Every structure is written in structure tokens, then in C-alpha cells.
Amino acid sequence: MSEAKTLFQKVWEQHQVVAETAETPAVLFIDLHLIHEVTTPQAFSELRERGLKLRRPDLTLATMDHSTPTRTEQVFGGQPITIESAAKQISALERNCAEFGVKLLGLQNSQRGIVHIIGPELGATQPGKTIVCGDSHTSTHGAFGALAFGIGTTEVGHVFATQCLLQRKARTMAINVSGRLRAGVSAKDLILAIINKIGVSGGTGYVLEYRGEAISALSMDERMTLCNMSIEAGARAGMIAPDETTFAYLKGRPLAPQGADWDRSVAQWRQLPSDPGAVFDAEVDLDANMLEPMITYGTHPGMSLPISGSVPVRADDAVYNKSLAYMGLKQGQPIGGHPINVVFVGSCTNGRLTDLQAAASVLKGRKIAAGVTMLVVPGSQGVKREAEALGLDRIFLDAGAEWRESGCSMCLGMNGDLVDAGKTSVSTSNRNFEGRQGVGARTLLASPLTAAASAVRGCVTDPRELF
Amino acid sequence: MEPIRKIVSRTAVLPYTDIDTDQIIPARFLRTTTREGLGKQLFADWRYNADGSERSEFPLNQPQAAGCTVLVGGRNFGCGSSREHAPWALYDYGFRAVISTEIADIFRSNALKNGLLPIVVDDATHQWLLSNPGAEVTVDLESCTLGLPGGRSLQFAVEPFARVCLLNGVDQLGFLLKQDAAITAYEQSHWQVAR
Numbered sequence: 001m002s003e004a005k006t007l008f009q010k011v012w013e014q015h016q017v018v019a020e021t022a023e024t025p026a027v028l029f030i031d032l033h034l035i036h037e038v039t040t041p042q043a044f045s046e047l048r049e050r051g052l053k054l055r056r057p058d059l060t061l062a063t064m065d066h067s068t069p070t071r072t073e074q075v076f077g078g079q080p081i082t083i084e085s086a087a088k089q090i091s092a093l094e095r096n097c098a099e100f101g102v103k104l105l106g107l108q109n110s111q112r113g114i115v116h117i118i119g120p121e122l123g124a125t126q127p128g129k130t131i132v133c134g135d136s137h138t139s140t141h142g143a144f145g146a147l148a149f150g151i152g153t154t155e156v157g158h159v160f161a162t163q164c165l166l167q168r169k170a171r172t173m174a175i176n177v178s179g180r181l182r183a184g185v186s187a188k189d190l191i192l193a194i195i196n197k198i199g200v201s202g203g204t205g206y207v208l209e210y211r212g213e214a215i216s217a218l219s220m221d222e223r224m225t226l227c228n229m230s231i232e233a234g235a236r237a238g239m240i241a242p243d244e245t246t247f248a249y250l251k252g253r254p255l256a257p258q259g260a261d262w263d264r265s266v267a268q269w270r271q272l273p274s275d276p277g278a279v280f281d282a283e284v285d286l287d288a289n290m291l292e293p294m295i296t297y298g299t300h301p302g303m304s305l306p307i308s309g310s311v312p313v314r315a316d317d318a319v320y321n322k323s324l325a326y327m328g329l330k331q332g333q334p335i336g337g338h339p340i341n342v343v344f345v346g347s348c349t350n351g352r353l354t355d356l357q358a359a360a361s362v363l364k365g366r367k368i369a370a371g372v373t374m375l376v377v378p379g380s381q382g383v384k385r386e387a388e389a390l391g392l393d394r395i396f397l398d399a400g401a402e403w404r405e406s407g408c409s410m411c412l413g414m415n416g417d418l419v420d421a422g423k424t425s426v427s428t429s430n431r432n433f434e435g436r437q438g439v440g441a442r443t444l445l446a447s448p449l450t451a452a453a454s455a456v457r458g459c460v461t462d463p464r465e466l467f
Numbered sequence: 468m469e470p471i472r473k474i475v476s477r478t479a480v481l482p483y484t485d486i487d488t489d490q491i492i493p494a495r496f497l498r499t500t501t502r503e504g505l506g507k508q509l510f511a512d513w514r515y516n517a518d519g520s521e522r523s524e525f526p527l528n529q530p531q532a533a534g535c536t537v538l539v540g541g542r543n544f545g546c547g548s549s550r551e552h553a554p555w556a557l558y559d560y561g562f563r564a565v566i567s568t569e570i571a572d573i574f575r576s577n578a579l580k581n582g583l584l585p586i587v588v589d590d591a592t593h594q595w596l597l598s599n600p601g602a603e604v605t606v607d608l609e610s611c612t613l614g615l616p617g618g619r620s621l622q623f624a625v626e627p628f629a630r631v632c633l634l635n636g637v638d639q640l641g642f643l644l645k646q647d648a649a650i651t652a653y654e655q656s657h658w659q660v661a662r
Contacts (some may be wrong), residue, residue: 017650017653018649029657077533088498152573152577153550157640161640164650200485204569378507412489
């Protein structure tokens, strides 16, 4: 009998070009290299300086998302992009892709969007693939049973030149989630609870595999939210075994296998889930039934609490107090009712259609509170079209929110969509680090439901109060 | 790339836990197409006031931190974004090694490719280093030892291949390019990626 293997082990072994030794890491083949404007210019320069070709343009897909404007007049209306350095980065990607023969979904392309939204949407993300990108949220693609992780720009250059990476095999951690999420509790709340439990460095050195009844019941959009934030627990990758939900999502998408290749692929994908009895290096158990909506209160994604809770009391902890001072919060203060100024719905964490539907379900027939600014930024132009076909844009606009073109936007503010210093935002994005949404900005991470409910009341609000 | 063999320096200390790469270099400075000159933006939002003047209380702005090439940070250094601009900025500023009890995976991988040595130490050593900014330390990459004042020294682990590359000042791409035949054979034997 052969050894029982985990999903990660199977994908890893299928991509070893050369196995690792004590002296050298494994040479790992990469099936899909997603690229964008921010982390590639220096890698393209390296190719040019060394006279190297890009080995597999056919396995490389480019888009632009981080520095791109979200204002329609700058994307489609011929108005100049306000930030000159952003415009330069965008034109550099256009030149680089043209020179090296890489397919680019450019600024006005109807398939453009956040790199981690469009890979799945186009069907390029598939079970069993190795997928990398110069972006830490590449872990998102693990929702399909792919081994997907973020890399630096030097490694982007390695993949350009060789379609391979030098990698040491990670350890594995099973995150077993029993039960079912209750109404009003989403995948975002689940991943915030997981990060809270294992800590922001608890996953360092591991690939996570999310398993159990609660995980099987999630939609692909929800699974992507979960895997997306694996990196916020320190894990470069998070994976979920492919199943019928996965196959149904992918079938018929433009870059998914077609015809006989589809059947052949599905047969292979069915072999991927971890074998019964496969051993993980670590295991963590959670009960989904016990969860409430979660929200962060501090300056990293592990500093979260149930929305009915209060900011924890910790005596004499200077680092903790520094964090709370930055956030303008006090020990022991209930988080519910804390006043807010800005709401952001979007990002690779929560910028998919079902996320916008969740936010719209709360906002329908309601107005956002006076003094609150709300930005809704679809994760891709495809998501934007689908949302508009369902009339979601009208719901957001009627409520007083802004409806923009797709991009990373206010998740990290590289394109100028920023939260002002001292203002508090409830954001559906992934990082509440100091200054992440703007110098001095205070970020509370939450689900689209919680973000929308908080927009309506003008303060941190449990969405279940508005159902 | 310059080889690293031995680093002798006083330490600069940032006693904060979970120093993420957004702090090391904020996102607005990533709108660049080169890797040079990022040192002036290192820890920008901690180092400078809104008017561009230096914050005197920030440890790297204090006179005793000048010229230090070894940085000691709190637990879980380099978490967050994969931006290689973080080690580029640290290196450009002058740092050659970063010491903590935990160093985030992507940051560590990026640092090793840019002549910046990530060193993980035990809690007791870390506490001592955090409490003694300016201590003179000796990092010896050949023997993988960290020497502390008073003759104490301890071993640290470095991924063996990265260590050889750092000792010789060569990058890792050369090794990968030599795998061309194996890569071609792999491509030909897997229908999904055959050309």
C-alpha cells in the first residue's frame, strides 16, 4: 500500500523537476505565473540586462490592479491618471508585456481586474496547479486545490527565465472546521477567527489545508476569502480540496479545459484530496457554530474580537498600548457602537459578486449615515458587469455610496484611494496595519455584511441587527 | 552581489512585534520601476513627521544607531506583503542582517536573495538583544555563529543553498538556468504544460 498523502504533498510531488537535497532546494515547475505592474518592472529589467528570454509567455498572464485608477473618467474617459508614478508603472507593464510576448489585460480590457479575482474568473486557476504571483495574496487560488503562493520580484525573474522556483518543502497544518456558519456569519468572520486562534505567525513555515463540514459547505467565493487571508496567519499558502463545487464553478470558463481535456482534467483533480489517514505536521480544530461576526480592533489581523465583545484588557503591554493609541481605542471599550468615517467594500478578499450582493442586501432601501463615505469597488470588470446586471450599482448609489471601476483601490491606497489620517474605516480588505489605507488611517477589518451595516449606522454594527 | 562572510557591528533595535512590510516601506513608495535608492523611504511613517523632518524618538534616528548594519526587531519580523522593496530598502539603508525570534517566510526568502541575512535566535538571546541596543555583535556566516559581547556565541540556521550563494556573492538564478535540460524534460512529459 502506498503512503497516505496530503493534497499539498500530491501537488508538490507532481511539480518537482528536481527533488530537494540537503544542499539544494527542489526545482518546482510553475503552471501559472500571474503578474501585475508593481512587482515586475525590476524583473523585466533583469531579463533584459542578462539577455534572457521569458521562457513560457503562454503560462504567464498579466493584468494591472494595484496602481490603477478606479474613477471611470480616468479609466475610460480619457482623463489623465492623477498620479504620475502610477501612470509610469502602468505604461512600463504595457511595454514589457509587448516586448516579451505576454498577454496583458490592460487598463481598458473588459477582463481586467484584481489579479486574484480574474485568475479564477477566467478559469486559469485550476486544481492541482502551481500558481505564483508577486503578491502575498496569491494564497487565494488555493481555494481550488492549487498550490499558490506569493513571491518576491527576484523570484518573479526566476519564473520568467526558467518557469521554475527553488523551494524547500513546507510543513502542513490541517485547519479542521466542524459545524456550519450561522446566518450573518461569513467566511471573512471564519478566517478572522482562525487567525485570532493560531496567531499572525502561527502559520509561518506551513501550508494550511482547510477541511471539514463547514468548509465543504462554502461556495467558491467564500473559499477564496478564506484562503486569501492564509498569509495573515503567516502561511504562504492555504488550500482546500477540490470537489463538485469547484468543478461546477470552473466548467465552461474561458481558460478552463474544454471537451475531452475537461473530462481528463476532472479525473485527475478527483485524485487530489488528502488521502484518509494522511498525516499533517499540525492540526487545529474550530467549531463554526460558535462563531459570531468578527471585527479587528488593532494593527494586525490577529487582533480581532466578536462584534459583541470589548477591546481586551492587558496591563503594562507597551506594544499593545501603542497599537490601541494608533487606533484611538481604549482597553475594555465595547467595539460595537464605535464611530466610523469610511467604509470600503472590495479587494481580493471580498471584492467578488457574492460579497457585493451581501453588502447590497443590507443597503437595499437604506441610506448610509451622514458623514460616512462609502466606496464600493468591484474586484474585476467582470464582477462589475454582473453586479450592474443585477442592479447592485443602483442600490449602492441610492444608499449614497460610490461605485467605481475595479482594482485594489483602498485596500492599500497605491492609486490614491486613501483614508485620511485619524479617520476610522471599516474595510472588507485584508490588512489593518498602521498606515495601510493611508498615513494615520485606522482600519477595522470585517465582512461585507458588517461593513454595510456599519455604514448605515455610522458606527460598528452587528449586521444581524439589520436583518 | 557582494559576498557576506563576517559582519561586525553594533545593533540597532526596534522593539516592536510583528513589524510588517508596510511599515518597512509604505505602499506609496512601491510606484517605482527600479530597486535603487529606497533606503531613504525605509520606515518612512515611523521615521519622519508629516513635514519631512525626522522624529527624534524613533530608534534609527538616534545618534547611536548611525552606521549600525545589524537590526534587531521584535518577534515576527517582515510579516505581510511580499514586496521585495522591504529588503531592498533595508539593504540600501545599510543593514546586512536582521535578527528576531521569528521572521516571516516571504520576507526571509526575499532577504536571502539580496544580501540581507535573516537570523532567528532563541527567546533569551532575543530579550537580551532587545534590552541592550548598541551591543557589538559578530555574525560569521561561514560557521553560522552569532557572537555576543563577553565571548558568548550561538549557532543559527541558514538554508544551505542560500548560504553558499551569499558566501560567494552569486545569485540563485545561475543555478536554475543550469537546470534547463531537466525543465525541458518535465515540460515534455506533462501534457498540461507541453508546448
